[in-house]
Amino acid sequence: MNFVASSSDVITVGDRASRMARTYDIAFDWQRNILLSCGLEGKIKSLDLATGESKVLLELPGKPAIIQLNLSRDLATFCTHSIPDIFERKRREPFLVQIWNYLGLA
Known part of the structure; x- marks a missing residue:
């Protein structure tokens, strides 16, 4: 079995009192072998575990901090x-709870 080292950047966000760069949650798309991640920057990112390609899948309007x-x-x-x-x-x-069409974005 071969493994590819993969990573995705997390953007530091916050104000003068608090600066954080953290991934708050991940979800695994087992059919496409993709990890989805979210954080305080208001974006959903995808990481292809086979190729190592990382991209922004969705930027939420208003960029609210995504915690789950x-x-x-x-x-x-x-x-x-x-x-x-x-x-x-x-x-x-x-x-704020929102439901998104993953098939339309993937």
């Missing part, structure tokens, strides 16, 4: 759980 990512069992959709205005002391927006 769930891929459906049939690999047709994924759900993001976000916190808009995460770095604001008084957040105006509630938590």
Whole structure:
């Protein structure tokens, strides 16, 4: 069995008081051998484990911090759980849950 070393960059985001670069969640697309990842930068990234290719699959409107990512069992959709205005002391927006057409993006 051959393994390819693969990685994907995480962007540092935040304000002067808090700067973080962290992957918050991953989901594995076993049919395409792709890892999906999310973080505070408001993007869903894909990492092809066979080729090592990394790309931005989706940038959420308004770039809310994505803290959770769930891929459906049939690999047709994924759900993001976000916190808009995460770095604001008084957040105006509630938590945001969105469902996306993965097949249309992949």
